[in-house]
Amino acid sequence: MTPRLQREGGKKAALRRALWVALAIAAVAATLAMRGPRHEARDWAAVYSRRRYYDPVDLKLSPHGRRLYVACEGRNEVLAINTASRRVIAAIPVGRRPKALALSPGGRRLFVANAWSGAISQIDTRALQVTRTLPAGWGVEGMAADRTGHYLYAANPLGNDISVIDLASGRETTRLAAGHFPEFAARLRGSWIGISNLLAQPAPPDTPPSSQLTLINAATRQVRWQVAIPGAVQMRHIAQTPPRFGGYLLIPFLQPHNLIPLIELRRDWYASNGLAIVQLRGRRAPRVREVLLDELDRAFANGYGAAVAPHTPWALITASGANQVAILNLERLHRLLQSPDADELARRLDAAPQFVARRLPTGRDPTAVAASPNGHFAYVANRADDTISVIDLAGLRNAGLIRLGAQRPLTARRRGQQLFFSALHSQDHEIACASCHPYEGFEDGLVWSFETPRLGRDVVENKTLLAIRGTSPFKWNGLNPNLATQDGPRTAMYIFRSQGFSPVQVRDLVAFINARPLPPNPHLAPGGLNPEQARGRALFFRTRTNTGQIIPLHDRCYYCHAPLTHFTSRVLMNVGTATRFDDTGAFKVPSLEGIYMRPPYLHNGEAQTLEEIWTRFNPRDRHGITSDMNKVQLNELIAYLDTL
Amino acid sequence: MDLTPEFYAAADPQVSPSGKELLFAAMRRRRGHWQIWRMAAAGGAARQLTRCAADCQRAAWLPDGHIVYTLSGGRAARLGSQLYRARADGAHPHPITFGPGNFRLEAVLRSGRLLVSAAAPLDRRAAAAPTRALYTLRPDGSTLRLFRWQYPAHAAPTSARELPDGTVIFVAQPSRPAAGPAAKMGKLAWFPPQAARAALLPGAKPGLDSVRLLDGRRWLLSGSAATSGCAIYIYDSAAKALVTRVYQAPRMACAQATPLEAQPAPWIYHSILHLQMASGRVVCLNAYRSTLAPGGSWRRGRLAQVRVLALRGGRRVTLGAAPVQPDGSFYLRLPADLPLSFELLDARGALVQAQRSWFWLRPGEDAGCQGCHENPALAPVNRWPLALKRQAGAIALGLGRTASNRAPMRPR
Amino acid sequence: MKPHLPSVAARTISPRAAARLRVGLLAFTLLAAAAAAQTPPLYSRWINYTPANGFPRGEVYCVAIAGPRVWAGTEHGLALIENGRLRKVFTRADGLAAYAIMSLAVDPNTGDLWIGGLGGLSRYSAGKFINYTVLSSGLANDLVYSVAVRGKYVWAATAAGVSRLNTWTHSWRIFSVVGKPSAPFEEPWAYALAIGPKKAYIGLWGGGVVVYDLRRKTWRPYLDPDGAPEIVLYRNQGLISNMVSSLTHGAESNAFWAGTYFGLSGYDGARWHNYMRQDSGLASNFINGVALQGRRVWAATQRGLSEFDPGARVWVTYRPANWRALDAGKAARPQRGEILITGPGGHPRRLETATSLAHNYILNLAFQGNDIWVATAAGLSHGFAAPARRILYAHPNRVHRHPARAAYARQTRH
Amino acid sequence: MNWKLTLLAGLTAALLAAPMAAQAPGCPSGPSPTRAARMRYADMPSRAFPFGSFIQPYALWFTTPDSLAFDGSGRARPDADWRRLRAINLGFLGPLDPQYSESVYGIAMLHGAELALARANARGGFHGKPFALKIHRDSPLWGASAIELVRMDYRQHVWAMLGSVDGASTHIALRATLKLWVPIVDTATTDPTVTETRIPWLLHDFPDDRQQGYALADYIFNQLHLKHVAILRANNRYGRLGYTVFFNTARRWGKQPVMVLKFEPYATGFTRSLRELQQLGMDGLVLWCNARQAGLIVRQMRALGMRQPVFGPSRLTYPALIQTAGVAANGVVTVAAINPDRRDPKWLAFRRRYRARYHADPDAYAAYAYDGMNLLIAAVRQAGLNRTRIMDALHAYAMRSYAGVSGTAFFDYTLNNIAPVTMARVEHGHFVYWPERRSDWSRRGWPGCTAAAGR
Numbered sequence A: 001m002t003p004r005l006q007r008e009g010g011k012k013a014a015l016r017r018a019l020w021v022a023l024a025i026a027a028v029a030a031t032l033a034m035r036g037p038r039h040e041a042r043d044w045a046a047v048y049s050r051r052r053y054y055d056p057v058d059l060k061l062s063p064h065g066r067r068l069y070v071a072c073e074g075r076n077e078v079l080a081i082n083t084a085s086r087r088v089i090a091a092i093p094v095g096r097r098p099k100a101l102a103l104s105p106g107g108r109r110l111f112v113a114n115a116w117s118g119a120i121s122q123i124d125t126r127a128l129q130v131t132r133t134l135p136a137g138w139g140v141e142g143m144a145a146d147r148t149g150h151y152l153y154a155a156n157p158l159g160n161d162i163s164v165i166d167l168a169s170g171r172e173t174t175r176l177a178a179g180h181f182p183e184f185a186a187r188l189r190g191s192w193i194g195i196s197n198l199l200a201q202p203a204p205p206d207t208p209p210s211s212q213l214t215l216i217n218a219a220t221r222q223v224r225w226q227v228a229i230p231g232a233v234q235m236r237h238i239a240q241t242p243p244r245f246g247g248y249l250l251i252p253f254l255q256p257h258n259l260i261p262l263i264e265l266r267r268d269w270y271a272s273n274g275l276a277i278v279q280l281r282g283r284r285a286p287r288v289r290e291v292l293l294d295e296l297d298r299a300f301a302n303g304y305g306a307a308v309a310p311h312t313p314w315a316l317i318t319a320s321g322a323n324q325v326a327i328l329n330l331e332r333l334h335r336l337l338q339s340p341d342a343d344e345l346a347r348r349l350d351a352a353p354q355f356v357a358r359r360l361p362t363g364r365d366p367t368a369v370a371a372s373p374n375g376h377f378a379y380v381a382n383r384a385d386d387t388i389s390v391i392d393l394a395g396l397r398n399a400g401l402i403r404l405g406a407q408r409p410l411t412a413r414r415r416g417q418q419l420f421f422s423a424l425h426s427q428d429h430e431i432a433c434a435s436c437h438p439y440e441g442f443e444d445g446l447v448w449s450f451e452t453p454r455l456g457r458d459v460v461e462n463k464t465l466l467a468i469r470g471t472s473p474f475k476w477n478g479l480n481p482n483l484a485t486q487d488g489p490r491t492a493m494y495i496f497r498s499q500g501f502s503p504v505q506v507r508d509l510v511a512f513i514n515a516r517p518l519p520p521n522p523h524l525a526p527g528g529l530n531p532e533q534a535r536g537r538a539l540f541f542r543t544r545t546n547t548g549q550i551i552p553l554h555d556r557c558y559y560c561h562a563p564l565t566h567f568t569s570r571v572l573m574n575v576g577t578a579t580r581f582d583d584t585g586a587f588k589v590p591s592l593e594g595i596y597m598r599p600p601y602l603h604n605g606e607a608q609t610l611e612e613i614w615t616r617f618n619p620r621d622r623h624g625i626t627s628d629m630n631k632v633q634l635n636e637l638i639a640y641l642d643t644l
Numbered sequence B: 001m002d003l004t005p006e007f008y009a010a011a012d013p014q015v016s017p018s019g020k021e022l023l024f025a026a027m028r029r030r031r032g033h034w035q036i037w038r039m040a041a042a043g044g045a046a047r048q049l050t051r052c053a054a055d056c057q058r059a060a061w062l063p064d065g066h067i068v069y070t071l072s073g074g075r076a077a078r079l080g081s082q083l084y085r086a087r088a089d090g091a092h093p094h095p096i097t098f099g100p101g102n103f104r105l106e107a108v109l110r111s112g113r114l115l116v117s118a119a120a121p122l123d124r125r126a127a128a129a130p131t132r133a134l135y136t137l138r139p140d141g142s143t144l145r146l147f148r149w150q151y152p153a154h155a156a157p158t159s160a161r162e163l164p165d166g167t168v169i170f171v172a173q174p175s176r177p178a179a180g181p182a183a184k185m186g187k188l189a190w191f192p193p194q195a196a197r198a199a200l201l202p203g204a205k206p207g208l209d210s211v212r213l214l215d216g217r218r219w220l221l222s223g224s225a226a227t228s229g230c231a232i233y234i235y236d237s238a239a240k241a242l243v244t245r246v247y248q249a250p251r252m253a254c255a256q257a258t259p260l261e262a263q264p265a266p267w268i269y270h271s272i273l274h275l276q277m278a279s280g281r282v283v284c285l286n287a288y289r290s291t292l293a294p295g296g297s298w299r300r301g302r303l304a305q306v307r308v309l310a311l312r313g314g315r316r317v318t319l320g321a322a323p324v325q326p327d328g329s330f331y332l333r334l335p336a337d338l339p340l341s342f343e344l345l346d347a348r349g350a351l352v353q354a355q356r357s358w359f360w361l362r363p364g365e366d367a368g369c370q371g372c373h374e375n376p377a378l379a380p381v382n383r384w385p386l387a388l389k390r391q392a393g394a395i396a397l398g399l400g401r402t403a404s405n406r407a408p409m410r411p412r
Numbered sequence C: 001m002k003p004h005l006p007s008v009a010a011r012t013i014s015p016r017a018a019a020r021l022r023v024g025l026l027a028f029t030l031l032a033a034a035a036a037a038q039t040p041p042l043y044s045r046w047i048n049y050t051p052a053n054g055f056p057r058g059e060v061y062c063v064a065i066a067g068p069r070v071w072a073g074t075e076h077g078l079a080l081i082e083n084g085r086l087r088k089v090f091t092r093a094d095g096l097a098a099y100a101i102m103s104l105a106v107d108p109n110t111g112d113l114w115i116g117g118l119g120g121l122s123r124y125s126a127g128k129f130i131n132y133t134v135l136s137s138g139l140a141n142d143l144v145y146s147v148a149v150r151g152k153y154v155w156a157a158t159a160a161g162v163s164r165l166n167t168w169t170h171s172w173r174i175f176s177v178v179g180k181p182s183a184p185f186e187e188p189w190a191y192a193l194a195i196g197p198k199k200a201y202i203g204l205w206g207g208g209v210v211v212y213d214l215r216r217k218t219w220r221p222y223l224d225p226d227g228a229p230e231i232v233l234y235r236n237q238g239l240i241s242n243m244v245s246s247l248t249h250g251a252e253s254n255a256f257w258a259g260t261y262f263g264l265s266g267y268d269g270a271r272w273h274n275y276m277r278q279d280s281g282l283a284s285n286f287i288n289g290v291a292l293q294g295r296r297v298w299a300a301t302q303r304g305l306s307e308f309d310p311g312a313r314v315w316v317t318y319r320p321a322n323w324r325a326l327d328a329g330k331a332a333r334p335q336r337g338e339i340l341i342t343g344p345g346g347h348p349r350r351l352e353t354a355t356s357l358a359h360n361y362i363l364n365l366a367f368q369g370n371d372i373w374v375a376t377a378a379g380l381s382h383g384f385a386a387p388a389r390r391i392l393y394a395h396p397n398r399v400h401r402h403p404a405r406a407a408y409a410r411q412t413r414h
Numbered sequence D: 001m002n003w004k005l006t007l008l009a010g011l012t013a014a015l016l017a018a019p020m021a022a023q024a025p026g027c028p029s030g031p032s033p034t035r036a037a038r039m040r041y042a043d044m045p046s047r048a049f050p051f052g053s054f055i056q057p058y059a060l061w062f063t064t065p066d067s068l069a070f071d072g073s074g075r076a077r078p079d080a081d082w083r084r085l086r087a088i089n090l091g092f093l094g095p096l097d098p099q100y101s102e103s104v105y106g107i108a109m110l111h112g113a114e115l116a117l118a119r120a121n122a123r124g125g126f127h128g129k130p131f132a133l134k135i136h137r138d139s140p141l142w143g144a145s146a147i148e149l150v151r152m153d154y155r156q157h158v159w160a161m162l163g164s165v166d167g168a169s170t171h172i173a174l175r176a177t178l179k180l181w182v183p184i185v186d187t188a189t190t191d192p193t194v195t196e197t198r199i200p201w202l203l204h205d206f207p208d209d210r211q212q213g214y215a216l217a218d219y220i221f222n223q224l225h226l227k228h229v230a231i232l233r234a235n236n237r238y239g240r241l242g243y244t245v246f247f248n249t250a251r252r253w254g255k256q257p258v259m260v261l262k263f264e265p266y267a268t269g270f271t272r273s274l275r276e277l278q279q280l281g282m283d284g285l286v287l288w289c290n291a292r293q294a295g296l297i298v299r300q301m302r303a304l305g306m307r308q309p310v311f312g313p314s315r316l317t318y319p320a321l322i323q324t325a326g327v328a329a330n331g332v333v334t335v336a337a338i339n340p341d342r343r344d345p346k347w348l349a350f351r352r353r354y355r356a357r358y359h360a361d362p363d364a365y366a367a368y369a370y371d372g373m374n375l376l377i378a379a380v381r382q383a384g385l386n387r388t389r390i391m392d393a394l395h396a397y398a399m400r401s402y403a404g405v406s407g408t409a410f411f412d413y414t415l416n417n418i419a420p421v422t423m424a425r426v427e428h429g430h431f432v433y434w435p436e437r438r439s440d441w442s443r444r445g446w447p448g449c450t451a452a453a454g455r
Helices: A004-009 A013-035 A036-052 A330-338 A342-347 A412-421 A483-496 A503-514 A532-538 A609-616 A631-641 B074-079 B122-129 B386-392 C008-012 C015-035 C323-327 C403-412 D001-017 D103-122 D141-156 D165-178 D193-195 D207-222 D235-251 D271-281 D291-303 D319-329 D345-358 D364-383 D387-395
Strands: A056-061 A066-073 A079-083 A086-093 A096-105 A111-115 A117-126 A127-134 A143-145 A151-155 A161-166 A172-177 A182-187 A194-197 A210-217 A222-230 A249-256 A272-282 A283-293 A303-308 A312-319 A326-331 A356-361 A364-373 A376-383 A387-394 A397-403 B009-015 B023-026 B037-040 B053-059 B066-072 B082-087 B103-108 B114-119 B134-136 B155-162 B168-174 B187-191 B207-214 B219-224 B229-236 B241-249 B279-284 B303-312 B315-323 B332-335 B341-347 B352-356 B366-369 C047-049 C059-068 C069-074 C075-080 C085-090 C100-107 C111-120 C121-126 C128-132 C146-150 C155-160 C161-168 C170-174 C190-195 C199-204 C208-213 C218-222 C244-249 C256-260 C263-267 C272-275 C289-292 C296-301 C304-309 C314-320 C335-344 C346-354 C362-368 C371-376 C379-384 D088-094 D131-137 D162-163 D182-188 D202-204 D230-232 D259-264 D284-288 D310-313 D333-336 D400-404 D406-411 D422-427 D430-434
Touching: A013 D271, A056 A096, A056 A376, A056 A387, A056 C059, A056 C244, A066 A096, A079 A096, A086 A127, A096 A143, A096 A182, A111 A143, A117 C111, A127 A161, A127 A172, A143 C100, A151 A194, A172 A222, A172 C121, A172 C128, A182 C100, A210 A249, A210 A272, A222 B074, A249 A283, A249 A303, A249 A312, A283 A330, A283 A342, A283 D400, A303 A376, A303 C075, A312 A330, A312 A364, A312 A376, A326 A330, A326 A364, A326 A387, A330 C085, A356 A397, A356 A483, A356 C015, A356 D333, A412 A503, A483 A503, A532 A631, A609 A631, A609 D141, A631 C170, A631 D141, B009 B053, B009 C314, B023 B053, B037 B053, B037 C208, B053 B103, B066 B103, B074 C256, B074 D364, B114 B155, B114 B386, B134 B155, B155 B187, B168 B207, B187 B207, B207 B229, B241 C111, B241 C289, B279 B386, B303 B332, B315 B332, B315 B366, B332 B386, B352 C075, C059 C379, C069 C100, C069 C111, C075 C100, C100 D165, C111 D165, C121 C155, C155 C199, C161 C190, C170 D141, C190 C256, C208 C244, C208 C256, C256 C296, C263 C289, C304 C362, C314 C323, D088 D103, D088 D141, D088 D364, D103 D162, D103 D345, D103 D364, D131 D141, D141 D165, D162 D165, D162 D364, D165 D182, D165 D193, D165 D235, D182 D364, D193 D202, D193 D207, D193 D235, D207 D310, D207 D333, D230 D271, D235 D284, D259 D271, D271 D291, D284 D291, D291 D310, D291 D319, D319 D422, D345 D364, D364 D387, D364 D400
Parallel strands: A056 A364, A143 A182, A303 A364, B279 B366, C059 C100, C059 C362, C100 C146, C146 C190, C190 C244, C244 C289, C289 C362, D088 D131, D088 D162, D162 D182, D182 D202, D230 D259, D230 D284, D284 D310, D310 D333
Antiparallel strands: A056 A066, A066 A079, A079 A086, A096 A111, A111 A117, A117 A127, A143 A151, A151 A161, A161 A172, A182 A194, A194 A210, A210 A222, A249 A272, A272 A283, A303 A312, A312 A326, A326 A356, A364 A376, A376 A387, A387 A397, B009 B023, B023 B037, B053 B066, B066 B082, B103 B114, B114 B134, B155 B168, B168 B187, B207 B219, B219 B229, B229 B241, B279 B332, B303 B315, B303 B341, B341 B352, C047 C379, C059 C069, C059 C371, C069 C075, C075 C085, C100 C111, C111 C121, C111 C146, C121 C128, C146 C155, C155 C161, C155 C190, C161 C170, C190 C199, C199 C208, C208 C218, C244 C256, C256 C263, C263 C272, C289 C296, C296 C304, C296 C362, C304 C314, C314 C335, C335 C346, C362 C371, C371 C379, D333 D422, D400 D406, D422 D430
16 A cells, blocks of 8 residues: 555655554554553463464465565464575564465565454564454455455355455455355456365265355456366365466365275275366356376375466475475476366376476475475475475475474474374375364365275264364264274274374374364354353253243253263264164264354264254254244254354 | 205295395205295295195285295196285285286285286186286285286286385286297386386396395396396486496306395285175276276166176186166175176176176175276266165175175274 | 347338427427436336246246346246346256245345245355255245345345344344244234345335334334224325335335335335325236335336336336236237326326336336336336337327327426 | 126136035025125124224225236236146145144145045046145244245146145245245135235135134124123234134224233143133133133133133134033033034035045034135136136135035135134033024025025
């Protein structure tokens, strides 16, 4: 904004305005110093004592390429690194869990999405200080500022929407509908903003998943296309190739093969990893193609970051599970996509060598990748190593490592984190824990057909790993007494189909999983329950029906979903939800904590919303007595459940 | 130093993961059988592990304390040579391959799977089969799969090795007799990592048939070069050329050089078979998919049934037929440890496609295939197979009424 | 495809008449210039979208304008018209929740279209539908008769009360007779909605109009004061009937118009203004929809589209000239159109137009700039405020002497 | 002109299709057609006219045909080709799930409708194609049944619908049909407001709470001359709407009820309310609830020593009243929707067939459903497969009587049956029925009838 003002007025006027702006910034800073930070400082202290690792998760290079900004979600900081000296020159404290970065077009303002604060920090890149805090939606992550720098678009994974923030007023003007769990955003050529989704669109459990790319026309600030990416989940960073290489959007994704029984782990029987390739075509609907980055006997597990190196034919894709960065030859890719059988590429395991120029090892859990504006270097953030890999794009080789200064020796939890994201422990390196538990231990929202005594039966919905401490036994059938049993030989034999983790590794992994917290619940206002939620709470704990009859103890909500033990009684209960595909009727009572963020519901993912649990799948009142409730009460009950 | 002075012949030395022991095949007398022996790498007395009535060769260490080896000839010869697995002291030998095809152990891959060579296709005429190919197998004998699939024409791979980067090197032995001694010699070929197509290794001489890794870049090649007898070379994999000849023994027939050092242990593979069971299950996702069909797929609705053949006592018997669901899926329970083969039939019972080879299921094995003779480079289609959705369970064929169709409870 | 439009003027006017027309036009232009400020346009040319040119069959329940796009909710899907061409008809097969589309609302912020119908509520955003039904969301009922958007809230009038969705927090609120605190509804069947900046106007089918003050969170019901559906006690007694089918709110904070099946009822914040067929130029008492255009109120009735200018006290009704035959099933399509202009003195003047609305049974209407879009029982009609010379009298020889605007202006001078 | 023709056609059709009507012995009760043309809406007692003592209303509805005329494009729609149909689908909406108390009415209604359909199909159906009943349940859970009429239309392409019992369900179906144009015949609800909505897609053939309220008021105030009546009603839609006509009539007659108390539909103890009413000095009690609760109230009332007479609407005329109340039920006077003791051969034949098929006695819901389905079938046969024309055929019954197994109905312009109602008194553990005795009713002038005739 300031540069534009300077252009408009004379020098004096500009000075005057600059003075005013400086005063305003000072005032804001003072206000922040007096009020905001004090509250947040307490949080930081708590977080610092718990999490000492940096966990670099997003990178942005300044327009001239001399400075690299790193969002470190583990320490609630943004680091500024001098790319010449490869040294950290500033650590700027921001809000909780900074997940994503966006630069204003000129590079003067850096926006930091603080997922757990539900707010965006705006950093003045000259002063390297937070100048203001912008409102945002639930669990805000990926952001992109439009070309003019007037509006900022922010993806809210927990709200399934996109905030449009007017940067002049600092107010959120609109929330646009996005698909399920939008997590990453990018400014594209023209006036497009792209938003990719982590999870598949809600759908009946026996249908293959389909994810969504939301394309916003920044000129109208409205969604123009909601592009279905068939078969895909976990779409992440978006990179756009130059027009001469087709101008495609490249989005790493995972194609889960959850509907076929998981009796193998070879040649992508569980999942494929690759790229969605989206071609914008003006007024016509964008065209979607898919290519795999997996190879015949070696998977490119959990693609994450994507970047196109200017002035080169290279695009870089990181695989957080394979600890690799693949360097794509865009010219060859472009040519391959022109071939008549390009549609088959979505499943071809032998295509990647045709366009992957080089695969380079990275640190553990590589996430974001950024290429310098001159195309000389690329940088990969290795989240579980607290390092930045530097890649020489001229020689396509590793050219150094920037260490952010991790604590040594590693804690058990840290070692567990490294194992959690690594696919190197499974046969053909196909999957990591994180493949099915994205969002650092969440769930993918899919049902999976595991190898069971009867194949194709007992198909169950994936379960979250967030906040599961104290809720054992695990699995819908309750057969796993603890995490160590699950993560040991069982994972080795039936999931990884390999040697699996050693007992020491299992201990580390369990330490990591047990420490997975839930994000702060956006339904819960600071003042406690609102009246509707409070009425819902009364319904949850009610002992009589609307007609005054006493509800038997075992038919009350709180009997099975016991509040003192994370809203689960930790036993198996038959609530009449078994179908003809189940060999058992009793399932472990799931915890209700964070229930709002993890549809679908019930053991087989039949209920796509909380409402459906009672409206469709509780016809005989076996899942609690609910049929006497009216719709208003049901809404209130759900309003309360949303706060757990 | 001759480690085995007391033997008439010795071959296939395998250094244990610790680097302190050797496993090798040897015959004491000229007309005896090859057996598997074990000895300290430093030398000393060898311990006989096998008492084969035929030849036992090509042994390998398994990371779980077992060994695996190839038995050829003898009574088992009807189906050609087979792989056996036994404890490290040679006790409890049992077969892990069952079909025709002359299986021969090549190596244990780092993933824990076995790399074996056998006739391609794996059929009855194995002995006369002109070509061979590499397959992989879990060390419990389950999940037989073709390893990559494009080989130099008429070449039988032998002496395959896996290098740490995933490169597989083998000797392409000409499978047809050709004129001249040099033409009979195998040529080194390789599968670059992730390549479906094998190529001859540039710069290598014919007759070299053993490859060992020295370091990341240099390989140890050895064999019997036609002119100079036995020789050992160092090969620069980056320059793709032989750089040094380190050893030459003109009088000896061949050499298999192995560095005596600790080997990277392959992964332990945890078997999930249930050896007490008499059957295994196979689910086919889409029998319509076939590279033999025009356009890669049979016309929708054409397939009605799958017929299962078995090889019992050297004879083909029909076990029965089961419906193919409209989406091409079928789900069967079939006798374990028996050579099996599928035939796809149309609604009138006419043959649409016959499997050209034999496979088997191990007891309690759950095998899955994407299609019948499908393109192995395609990832599966994510769809709930109707055979699993509509059928209550696997359709049992060739199992007596007494055979238990219920699998034991299995955690997951 | 674009319906063929015969040029009526060119076909029926003789050269002599044309010469006189020029004189008449000159006079008209002067007259029109004087009256233009007050004289609203007359819609004399119609293009109809009917099954004959690919439009969905059955009734058209609603129409909404989003810039160049015209959306029409029909008995058999949601039709999208762009630049005069039918682009697509969306049905349940495309992901819509509803079988029949009752109501449409365009969110000016997001550009999304909200679709209420018999089957649930849908949000159309960039080619995709997000559905809300009674079983899968907090929506009160699957029969959605009206939908409205204001800020971050989406309101839906359903057969079991009014549902309100906060699109930012995804929380639902139901205003109905059940639950606590309940809304003061005589009947739960909400049929009409109009959401103003400060107040929400809710038309209940049998429960009158209930106004919700958005800031104070207070209710004010407006009911038929005689309480008996079989009578209207006084002409301007208050709300004319509790059977409210449609609502629109005025610029003043309290003003609204309610369409009922027993006449048109307007409230200006202080007084009521009721109109029935018997005492006004209203085409029929059976009103399916109402709309405001400036101060003029439009009523979509079962016997034509009526427009009322309260200032001039002039009624204009549009309908097919052969509407009786259409109703009786004796005619398949409208022949010519008729315009009835009724001034304060009564005795409507009748004009005939070459083209006509698709049917006399009118369900709804919307404005696109100077144009009007009308949802009828037999198609969607696009009306143009064409020059007056396009309008013909029933007697062709008098065509040029009585331009319709002049007729309108004369009526207003009474 | 037009409507007269339609009327004539409809009447002819009704006579042809339902020969029973033509052969009806005696004369129907109720107002004569000539008089009815000038009648008050719903034939309300004159002094019960709202504001009737003060002012002539500005406008009157429902008493002339043109105030209800309905336009639309439906008649122009091409008829469906019956040759291409497997069956002529008719919808049924009713409470059938046993857990809902109204299912007793719904099941009886279904049986009556099925019986009519079976007879129609035995007689050749529609051009040889059978009529098929598409049964939908209006279970109230979550309001999900609201969509049933829509599903009937779009999924089963029904030509008309019969149902339902519950006023709310019927209203919701009406809401939908106003948009979808599916004729509805309702033979069970007593909700007086369903015919007052100006939705021309409904024919209602059951004595509604208007007729029941007028009859009770007439009996209580004009014949028994009680003065201080109290009302006890269930707090549901049935109780809330049902008592109002009686209440307003009493009020307009200067007999304002002393108290209206409500109770929850699941309540079982009423002693407190009864004591309260006793203290007010009531001399009669009117109940508006279901038979079982009424039985409990009567029993508890007698146990308290209260001897006041008890009255109630037709839902009380059910065995559950006597089963619950025992001897305490004796003397309770209720409205009866039919008189099952009639010796009318049509009724007897119907009862015989019904007993043979369902092994139970038909009740009012079965009888009216049978009549309603016959009306509907006749309308379909006459009009063909065009819903608007089917509705037109039903409109031909306006201001005409129809003699069915339930008695002789008379439909006003809203197509509501306003024939006078029968009443019953519990005597010795049985309902004893007697003809209606509304004292303000005119019995003159029926065509072809020389004298007033009762049933």
